């Protein structure tokens with residue numbers, strides 16, 4: 001029976017718990033000091049600082065920069081993008097922010113040229129590639145023998161703010177396609193951008209339509225956890241507000257005697273931080289105040305875990321052997337090494353056989369070609385000899401004819417004139 005002693009034996013065991021879990025739960029009667037453990041963690045975390053990585057996906061000019069500036073109440077300088085990029089790109093910027101004694105290293109990644117191409121089929125790919133690349137970098141760091149635990153900058157994205165155009169109609173196919181492709185890699189928080197351009201009644205209908213479209217398409221967006229005691233009073237109701245209708249502005253506007261951040265219109269002022277006007281405050285609270293740690297945990301324990309699992313399985317790693325028994329890393333390495341060596345040997349053997357086969361084939365074809373050439377040569381030689389013999393015969397006949405001709409000519413001529421000598425006679429005289 002496993003028994004974990006929680007503290008010194010001066011305490012009273014709780015018999016019921018012990019029976020239930022085989023672990024003795026004891027309450028300390030004195031002060032030991034480990035109640036300060038949470039403070040140690042807080043102090044260390046404050047000293048080390050925090051980091052948070054946000055990805056903003058949305059069309060050019062939809063209000064990404066303005067919203068991020070409004071969220072952190074800072075001017076995180078960023079130039080406007082052009083509408084004429086042939087591909088979607090990503091802009092990565094890191095900032096160090098301070099609030100009282102807490103330091104936050106913030107990385108903001110924004111899409112550039114998103115939704116501007118005529119063919120939008122591959123628009124989601126750079127986003128998917130970026131998310132995977134950050135997981136891969138983390139995995140590579142994890143697998144290193146010498147890891148730079150403190151220096152390594154974890155660039156995995158913790159939250160993706162997906163900016164939906166305030167059309168009041170429905171999601172665009174690009175929205176569905178992108179969200180479908182990234183929902184297993186990142187925590188998606190959908191936002192209706194520039195929500196001040198939609199009326200209150202239209203907004204609620206738009207929100208409902210978006211949520212039902214996401215559900216119908218099987219897209220999983222991030223749900224603020226409702227099982228966490230510390231956030232259970234806010235999170236479930238906040239999930240009902242998704243997608244958040246947000247308005248961004250860094251302008252300061254006078255409302256009565258107060259100066260607020262908002263957008264000034266001829267008919268009035270939209271106050272960014274007024275919960276009756278938009279969901280900006282809810283988004284900020286959920287993102288930065290209440291659920292930042294959960295977003296990071298969900299990224300690490302869910303999205304990264306899935307990536308890691310898939311990647312290691314593709315590389316041939318496994319936790320259990322064929323007999324369903326756990327295998328050690330050493331065993332796995334040896335098996336893989338043996339498999340690799342066998343494979344190499346097999347491939348080498350196959351290559352050798354292929355080579356021999358090719359050599360044989362070439363030898364046969366060379367022999368055939370040589371024989372063919374020899375036959376041709378013999379044939380030509382024979383033809384030439386026959387030709388020579390025929391020519392010799394022709395010449396002999398011709399000379400005979402010439403001799404006969406001169407003989408006849410001499411015979412027919414009167415007087416003792418001599419017949420002209422034939423070529424043969426002339427040659428003999430010489």
Ligand SMILES: Nc1nc2c(ncn2[C@@H]2O[C@H](COP(=O)(O)OP(=O)(O)OP(=O)(O)O)[C@@H](O)[C@H]2O)c(=O)[nH]1
Pocket residue numbers: 058059060061062063064065066067079080081082111112113193194195196197246247248249
């Ligand atoms: N009505 C309204 N206008 C907004 C809102 N947020 C931003 N804008 C305006 O929209 C324009 C573009 O805003 P940006 O924040 O630069 O948009 P962006 O998405 O960062 O643009 P790029 O980085 O160029 O893709 C600016 O004129 C903003 O003032 C909003 O909530 N409502």
Ligand SMILES: [Mg+2]
Pocket residue numbers: 064065066078079080081110
């Ligand atoms: Mg911008």
